[in-house]
Amino acid sequence: MKDRPALEPQETTLARSLSEFDITMIGVGAMIGAGIFVLIGIAAGASGPAVMLALVLNGVVTLFTAMVYAELGSAIPEAGGGYLWVKSALGPSQSFLAGWMSWFSHAVAGALYAQGFGSFMQELLHQVGLSLPEVPVIGLDRWIGVAIVVVFLGINLRGASETGLAGNIITLAKVSVIGLFIAFGIAAIAGSPAESFDRFDPMFPEGFGGVLVAMGITFIAFEGYEIIVQAGEEVKEPSKTIPKAIFKSLIIVIPIYGLVAFTAIGAVAPEGGQPTWQFLGEAKELGLAEAAARFMPAGTIIILVGGLLSTISALNATTYSSTRVSFAMGRDGTLPSAFEKVHDRFKTPYVALAATGVLIIAMVISVPIEDVAAAADVMFLLLFLQVNYAVIKIRGEMGDRIDYGYRMPWFPAIPIIGIASNTGLAIYLFFYSPLGWAAAAGWIVVGLLVFYAYARGRAEEDAAPQITFERKRGTRAEETILAPVANPDHVEAVVGVAIALARQRDAEVVVLNVIQVPPQVPMSAGRARTSEAEPVIEVVEEISERVEDVTLNTVVGIGRRISSVISEVAERENSHTIVIGWHGHAHEGRVRGSVAQEVLLGAERDVLLVRDRGLPSRVDRVTAAVSPGIRGPDTTRTGVRLAAGFDADLRLLNVVAAGSGHAEEMEAWLEDVRDDLFADEDEDQTGQRLRRHRISTEVIESDDFVRAVRDATDEPELLVVGAARDWYRRDNLVGKVVDDLTNRADNTVVVARPYEPRPVTWWRQLLALLRGRRRDRSRLS
Amino acid sequence: MSGAAIGFVATIVAAVTFFVLALLQLRRVTGASEPIDDDADGS
Numbered sequence: 001m002k003d004r005p006a007l008e009p010q011e012t013t014l015a016r017s018l019s020e021f022d023i024t025m026i027g028v029g030a031m032i033g034a035g036i037f038v039l040i041g042i043a044a045g046a047s048g049p050a051v052m053l054a055l056v057l058n059g060v061v062t063l064f065t066a067m068v069y070a071e072l073g074s075a076i077p078e079a080g081g082g083y084l085w086v087k088s089a090l091g092p093s094q095s096f097l098a099g100w101m102s103w104f105s106h107a108v109a110g111a112l113y114a115q116g117f118g119s120f121m122q123e124l125l126h127q128v129g130l131s132l133p134e135v136p137v138i139g140l141d142r143w144i145g146v147a148i149v150v151v152f153l154g155i156n157l158r159g160a161s162e163t164g165l166a167g168n169i170i171t172l173a174k175v176s177v178i179g180l181f182i183a184f185g186i187a188a189i190a191g192s193p194a195e196s197f198d199r200f201d202p203m204f205p206e207g208f209g210g211v212l213v214a215m216g217i218t219f220i221a222f223e224g225y226e227i228i229v230q231a232g233e234e235v236k237e238p239s240k241t242i243p244k245a246i247f248k249s250l251i252i253v254i255p256i257y258g259l260v261a262f263t264a265i266g267a268v269a270p271e272g273g274q275p276t277w278q279f280l281g282e283a284k285e286l287g288l289a290e291a292a293a294r295f296m297p298a299g300t301i302i303i304l305v306g307g308l309l310s311t312i313s314a315l316n317a318t319t320y321s322s323t324r325v326s327f328a329m330g331r332d333g334t335l336p337s338a339f340e341k342v343h344d345r346f347k348t349p350y351v352a353l354a355a356t357g358v359l360i361i362a363m364v365i366s367v368p369i370e371d372v373a374a375a376a377d378v379m380f381l382l383l384f385l386q387v388n389y390a391v392i393k394i395r396g397e398m399g400d401r402i403d404y405g406y407r408m409p410w411f412p413a414i415p416i417i418g419i420a421s422n423t424g425l426a427i428y429l430f431f432y433s434p435l436g437w438a439a440a441a442g443w444i445v446v447g448l449l450v451f452y453a454y455a456r457g458r459a460e461e462d463a464a465p466q467i468t469f470e471r472k473r474g475t476r477a478e479e480t481i482l483a484p485v486a487n488p489d490h491v492e493a494v495v496g497v498a499i500a501l502a503r504q505r506d507a508e509v510v511v512l513n514v515i516q517v518p519p520q521v522p523m524s525a526g527r528a529r530t531s532e533a534e535p536v537i538e539v540v541e542e543i544s545e546r547v548e549d550v551t552l553n554t555v556v557g558i559g560r561r562i563s564s565v566i567s568e569v570a571e572r573e574n575s576h577t578i579v580i581g582w583h584g585h586a587h588e589g590r591v592r593g594s595v596a597q598e599v600l601l602g603a604e605r606d607v608l609l610v611r612d613r614g615l616p617s618r619v620d621r622v623t624a625a626v627s628p629g630i631r632g633p634d635t636t637r638t639g640v641r642l643a644a645g646f647d648a649d650l651r652l653l654n655v656v657a658a659g660s661g662h663a664e665e666m667e668a669w670l671e672d673v674r675d676d677l678f679a680d681e682d683e684d685q686t687g688q689r690l691r692r693h694r695i696s697t698e699v700i701e702s703d704d705f706v707r708a709v710r711d712a713t714d715e716p717e718l719l720v721v722g723a724a725r726d727w728y729r730r731d732n733l734v735g736k737v738v739d740d741l742t743n744r745a746d747n748t749v750v751v752a753r754p755y756e757p758r759p760v761t762w763w764r765q766l767l768a769l770l771r772g773r774r775r776d777r778s779r780l781s
Numbered sequence: 782m783s784g785a786a787i788g789f790v791a792t793i794v795a796a797v798t799f800f801v802l803a804l805l806q807l808r809r810v811t812g813a814s815e816p817i818d819d820d821a822d823g824s
Contacts, residue, residue: 049785049788050788052788052792053788053791053792053795056792056795056796056799057795059795059796059799060795060798060799060802063799063802063803063806067806070806070810074810197785200785200788200789201783201784201785202784202785203783203784203785203787203788203789204784204788240810243806243810244807244810247803247806247807247810248807250803251800251803251804251807254796254799254803255796258792258796405810406806406809406810407809408806409805409809
């Protein structure tokens with residue numbers, strides 16, 4: 001079973017009851033609806049007949065980001081989706097911004113649907129012949145929009161949400177209305193094909209730029225697949241179901257969009273010879289209704305009813321989701337705690353709901369509908385941009401430690417294309433709606449001010465590692481060996497090696513168990529999970545009873561990132577050496593995505609990786625596989641220390657190519673290495689730890705280094721090998737030969753990587769400065 | 782080639798691209814997943 005420590009759900013989880021069909025329908029319902037009803041006219045006005053191209057191209061662009069959602073949704077199927085991934089991968093400032101933008105984008109989308117509802121209702125009242133009163137300040141449609149927002153704020157306050165059967169009926173109704181529109185439209189086009197096709201000429205009256213603008217405007221109609229991921233915790237077999245539902249819902253929706261655009265242009269003959277696209281553009285959000293009136297019996301009323309249903313369900317969903325995002329931010333401490341207040345009677349987050357309501361109503365009243373749409377589009381584009389960046393980081397850092405039901409091809413080209421296309425569309429929207437962009441940019445600026453004035457401190461406080469349990473057994477020694485352990489099965493080996501090292505250094509061993517607190521869980525809740533360390537603590541207690549000459553201290557820490565907690569504790573405990581378990585890696589020389597990798601890269605200390613294959617109760621011999629290429633002298637010293645610690649013999653082993661004639665030369669080199677241990681100028685006097693006669697040397701002739709070493713080692717033996725010198729290269733952390741040996745050896749292997757400062761460049765100095773500042777801010781005491 | 786024809790061809794090309802890409806991804810989900818090595822960290 002794979003480790004999934006970073007993002008495991010820890011609190012209450014929802015019942016997994018949604019099937020693939022259910023969740024696909026949720027995605028289809030989220031996409032086919034308000035977006036296409038409200039925006040098709042506006043988009044046609046911006047691009048001309050090429051609006052159908054814009055919609056299909058949007059499908060292609062959407063697919064890139066959908067692949068990212070499919071991959072992360074399959075690997076991390078938890079409520080929170082994009083916001084959670086950004087939080088995991090990009091840190092506090094980006095995650096705050098993601099939450100802040102997510103709150104706004106859903107609220108603004110709500111404003112768009114409220115405005116659409118107002119227009120549809122006004123037109124419907126007009127259609128059925130009701131005389132409409134004059135209203136002050138803003139038009140009647142806007143007042144209706146405000147009224148429906150208030151109604152849904154009330155509904156959300158009471159906690160009702162559109163679920164189950166009601167949701168499916170509404171989706172069915174929406175799709176049926178769109179289906180009728182397409183069917184009647186195609187029939188009309190088939191009746192006069194030549195005239196219909198003439199309406200597509202000119203195809204690009206606003207140039208290709210118009211197509212890009214239309215893509216930007218309608219982008220919001222494609223983001224419904226996000227809902228599939230949001231519901232991830234409730235899906236059966238999410239690792240396969242979520243990606244399948246995402247792709248299937250897009251495969252259903254994109255042709256429908258293309259056909260709606262095709263029929264809206266082809267089937268409609270406006271009066272006075274006006275180009276159809278212009279006619280639709282002037283009708284704006286009523287474009288679809290006006291088009292239907294031309295070829296469909298009772299077309300306007302049917303479309304208006306469909307539009308009302310769509311906008312109502314979309315407004316409900318967006319009010320719900322934007323409220324929940326701001327509530328979650330309140331709970332995380334990045335928004336004031338008032339946002340997490342829950343109503344006594346209704347058990348709903350009423351402050352977050354009220355703030356969201358104010359935001360929606362302000363947009364409904366003050367911003368024209370196309371600018372509201374643009375603002376929501378810009379926000380979603382920027383949010384998806386972050387998610388595309390997050391997937392690059394998550395794949396890079398977590399690598400194969402996550403179970404993927406789906407892995408996108410051509411990584412990282414896909415997220416890079418996603419970033420480029422989303423950025424391009426966002427930029428184009430600026431030319432269409434500077435006001436919409438200004439609203440979006442203004443919101444981001446306010447967000448940054450809130451972050452730096454308020455949220456940053458809270459976020460850092462939240463992220464700082466904490467010690468939740470400590471058991472000190474002895475007087476504090478000058479030096480400690482830190483042994484971070486997670487799996488009780490490997491405690492014997494890791495702590496055993498640490499004890500051997502500590503024994504001949506008069507050091508103490510600090511056994512550290514880190515409990516990782518996932519980003520969606522507050523640190524306060526993480527403290528309650530300290531009991532999860534009990535299995536590890538029990539094994540340490542057993543060892544402590546057996547070992548009398550070395551003091552074992554136990555520490556349990558919690559934090560967002562395991563390697564950060566290890567670094568902090570190593571600093572605090574004055575540990576010059578970290579002994580950490582490692583399961584090796586099947587790829588060439590890589591320790592990618594593991595805690596061991598982060599410790600190797602980040603720790604300015606000696607690191608010993610222990611590949612545990614069972615540590616014998618009595619280690620008779622330590623074999624150090626030494627060669628000039630893999631830190632011969634350093635490995636020898638580690639071998640001496642471990643042999644002394646285990647009271648075992650030490651064998652210095654080297655392998656030369658068969659028939660190369662280097663055996664004698666190498667034997668002499670090994671002798672030199674041994675002699676150096678006893679040289680007077682050896683300040684460390686390593687050799688004094690082991691009597692000379694207990695150190696033997698051996699050279700084997702073989703063409704297969706790994707096999708030769710493996711064949712030459714016995715069962716109760718510990719194998720020591722040095723990490724390659726270029727360990728700091730991310731892709732070659734221990735070296736290929738060492739990696740092979742570690743993976744193929746039958747014995748427990750210790751890979752030694754003595755700390756050596758890297759060349760100091762200006763950017764490393766800067767990094768060190770930043771690290772220092774971060775350390776200063778740490779709350780660890 | 783008229784503007785309308787270019788538009789239709791472009792739309793069809795985009796649609797085909799979309800379907801091929803999307804169906805390939807769907808196959809990728811339903812087909813055998815790539816072998817994933819076990820790099821569980823034993824620390």
